[in-house]
Amino acid sequence: MSPNGQAEPRDPHADGRPRMRAVVGSTRVEEEIFGRVFDGKVVRRLWTFVAPYKGRVRIAVGAVLVFTLSQLLIPLLIRYAIDYGMAPGAPGWLLAGIVALFALVIAVNYGASLLQERITGQVAENVLFDIRRKMFGHLQHVSLTFMDQTEVGRLMSRLQGDVNSMQEFLETSVQSVGDIALLIGIVAVMLWLDWQLALLVLMVLPILLVVRVLWLARARSAFMAAHEANSVTNGALSEAIHGVRAIQATRREGLNAELYAELTERTWRSQLRASRLAQVMIPIVDTLTGIAMAVVVVAGGLMVVSGRIEVGAMVAFLFYIQRFFDPIRSLTMQYSVMQRAMASGHRLTEVLDVEVDVEDAPDAVALGPQDDASVEFRGVTFGYDPAHPVLKDVSFSVASGERVALVGPTGSGKSSSISLIHRFYDVQDGSVRVGGHDVRDVTQESLGRHIAMVLQEPYLFTGTVMENIRYSSHWASDTDVTEAAKAVGAHDFVEAMPLGYDTLLDERGSNLSLGQRQLLSFARALAADARILVLDEATANIDSYTELQIQKALQKLLEGRTGLVIAHRLATIRNADRIVVLQQGVKIEEGDHDALMARQGLYSKLFTLNHASFDDIAEDLDEEERKVAT
Ligand SMILES: Nc1ncnc2c1ncn2[C@@H]1O[C@H](COP(=O)(O)OP(=O)(O)OP(=O)(O)O)[C@@H](O)[C@H]1O
Secondary structure, eight states, X not given: OOTTSOOXXXXXXXXXXXXXXXXXXXXXXXXXXXXXXXXXXXXXXXXXXXXXXXXXXHHHHHHHHHHHHHHHHHHHHHHHIIIIITSTTOOHHHHHHHHHHHHHXXXXXXHHHHHHHHHHHHHHHHHHHHHHHHHXXXXXXXXXXXXXXXXXXXXXXXXXXXXXXXXXXXXXHHHHHHHHHHXXXXXXXXXXXXXXXXXXXXXXXXXXXXXXXXXHHHHHHHHHHHHHHHHHHHHHHHHHHHTHHHHHHTTOHHHHHHHHHHHHHHXXXXXXXXXXXXXXXXXXXXXXXXXXXXXXXXXXHHHHHTTSSOHHHHHHHHHHXXXXXXXXXXXXHHHHHHHHHHHHHHHHHHHXXXXXXXXXXXXXXXXXXXSOOOEEEEEEEEOSSTTXXXXXXXXXXXXXXXXXXXXXXXXXXXXXXXXHHTTXXXXXXXXXXXXXXXXXXXXXXXXXXXXXXXXXXXXXOSEEHHHHHTTTXXXXXXXXXXXXXXXXXXXXXXHTSTTGGGOEEOGGGTTSOHHHHHHHHHHHHHHHTOSEEEEEOOOSOOOHHHHHHHHHHHHHHHTTSEEEEEOOBHHHHHHSSEEEEEETTEEEEEEOHHHHHHHTSHHHHHHHHTXXXXXXXXXXXXXXXXXXXX
16 A cells, blocks of 8 residues: 555556566665764864854854753752752741842853854854855866766766755764764753752663664664655656656556556655654653653662752752753764764765866967957867867867868767867867967967857756846946847847846846757857857758748857857858868868868768758768768
8 A cells, every 4th residue: 555545556467477667766776874083084074164164153052051050050959949048047038148149040051052053053054155155166177077977967966965964064063063962961960969869860871872872873874765765756756747748659658657656655754764763752852751760760869868968969860860861862863963964975076176287378368359350270189088089180270360161070079179179178289279379378268358158958957037048248338238139030029028138138148049049059159259260060950941040140240250160051161261070079171161161071072962961961971971081
């Protein structure tokens, strides 16, 4: 039976064979939830974030110690009130004095607790703010190689989940100092009041310790199972939301619902087990408290009768026992919090310390108007994995104001080449030069201003149309933006939108057509007014009217600029001054349209075969051409 009381989905095979089903959202969480309880490296790294607030941390620790002291004083004052203030013949002012002192201690207790909570809350929030800001900044600069290898989902969980568990840790760690002090204080005061009764009461401690150790092992595995089941179910849910179109198109709704029901049932079972285990400790601790109190009442009572201790001391004992188990409970909880925090801290420091391998050289110069707008590849060899180069000894150049089309079959290395111009990655051999400088010798900031990039899938951000066009040129005025939009032919459709340039775009511009998104990204590049334009032409099919508009916009965009275009459409290729043909990371041909036609190589074959696009090159043709070229 499932948690909602429905019957299990039945197997449709009459012979009972298990049905073959694709699994949904079965991502397993391999990340550690609990780390070592104390990891010096992690603590040292995190301390760099806490250190700026150490003055406030000291005040918080001071406040928690004052709070603990007042906690210890309260039962003692009660004891003095009973044994001395209320003793026959005691002067009235004595009791009144003790009561006044009691009121003062209560006030100090309240003030210290408030101060401690407020400061630790503030410090934790500040530290987390700093960690988040640092991580965000770092992730914007981090080498793309790291991004290529890391799942976005995992990074998001680091930014959110792990940072939250650090917050929990920071907030409770000051409290732990107080808990330890309280525990030591209670034991010391009880021993001071009557060491024999104290030892008798403390005999319940080993029982608590054994129970706790047995419990912890089982509880931890139950918590981990619940955590994992929960993540898997959430993974399935998010996959189902993201992939809802594909799900509806393949009519998988029914089967997915069944699979999801199974997952939620697993989560339900594991959560139930975890919460059962979590609850079991509370009655055990309560029972032990009760036993300890019974010991005090019986043994202490006998002592009072025999005159060995006073009634007030026995009452104070009872108060101390009631408070005794609270710090133990919160410290054991803090133990798990610390382990979780160490695992989270480890993951956070991993992200914070990931190397930024594309960095400005100390003597990097800024590219400026004095530099020309040329691009040159000199014997470039590059591979995402250096052992497997995707560009092999590639050389070509684009003079200032020239338009060069980069063509080649899919996977030939076109996109990789343009990533190198912007120095997203560093080459293994040879050099990429912009404006006559090796890109490693110029500042990345000036390189970014010298080059405008238009990617194949135009990335639009949540914000207005105006903000999106101005994304890479925050200095551009509203007029500059509208002029850019007019020049690329985007103005009319923008004006037709409900709020014109102030219309808010949905996530990634999903409320626009692909052609419109392309035109906006052209307008963005035009507003940036860079001297070199690097463009990855869209391969997606768009209607011929939009295609014409885009071609016109492209001409406008390239006017007076150096252009390097990954060309997929023959119209763009024919408009280029020169064509560079890549194949499997090797440059196999180069020249203008006429020269390449005369060469009778791959390019001319494509033309004669009348292929619609260079992406249609057949593999066998590729091989043949490679032989011709080499
Ligand atoms: N981020 C990456 N990490 C590892 N390998 C990559 C990465 N990007 C591309 N590659 C590999 O590099 C090779 C060249 O890819 P690239 O994207 O440069 O080709 P392309 O000519 O632009 O292809 P397309 O026309 O399909 O966009 C391919 O084998 C690809 O698998």
